[in-house]
Amino acid sequence: MIKLFPWQKTQIQQIIEMSKQKRLPHALLLSGPDGIGLKKFALFVAANRLCLINEMQQPPCGECQSCQLFLGRSNPDIKLIEPEKEGGQIKIDTIREVVSYASLKSFLNNNMKIIIISQADAMNRSAANSLLKVLEEPSSQSMFILLSHRPSQLLVTIRSRCQKINFNPTYENESIEWVDGAFNNSNFSSDLLLRLAGGGPLKVKKLLEEDYLDYRVNLLKDLDSLNKRNTNPVDIAKNWNEFSKDKIKSAETTIFCLMQLINDLVRLKLCPKMENIVNIDLIEDLHGISNTLDLLKLIRSYDFILLKYKELVGPMNYNSLAILEEIALFWKNYNHSMIMK
């Protein structure tokens, strides 16, 4: 039967407590970093709530009709909604369907239907308003579970109608051990992988598939060479833009990585403790570069890149190459001029 990840114990306990006190809400909002396993947690809660034998008192039994259908991915009392493609929106038609589904009686004998909305912040305005209406008139026969890595992007009115369950980034030993077992990677330590994944263990898979770990070494070299006069920022930006076939993804990964590296450079200046550093294996190179740069300028560079990141992932369609060129030029001109003075 479905199992939770080891770092999700506190949150399931919270829900079991609510259930024991008959206070299980009609809408939950699960939030946490990418890779923390929100979808699996929501499915576990759904299977558990619908289990005809245990019903939140113990883990789902795995035997009853509801659990059997769940295992066959065909439990009619669970509906999972998510954007059709990565980065896509959840539109009003989808939410209208969900609204009419929620108004039906449950199919199995448990008087409950569960609707999971993954990446809930991807709902467009009209979809969100449509969902809000249902949340305003809750039914005792359906429960909504919204999932989001960016809950602040949800309508305040939606957030206020949900019981919030938060997952913090995890760097505990049990999570490091889980990464060890799940990815069995001999080239890099699981501690490093988890730091780079921002405390979202499942995200490690994506980093390994993308060759993120080698890419970050190249990016650090680029930052260093941009500080030297003969390097052309336009050429560097072009390489960044072509890191993967998908240009937006290239730019997103590049900017994310630059922010991690610059963050480390800042931290090395402020408080050079190993536990604060993400790229622990590059510590010597980071030290070397950090020594040549000015703290205030580093912080401003970070802010500039963050601003560009928001442009890239925001609703306006910015050109990814243009954004990367701006970043490379900013880094070169801004940090370089400091050294020459």
Ligand SMILES: [Zn+2]
């Ligand atoms: Zn069961």
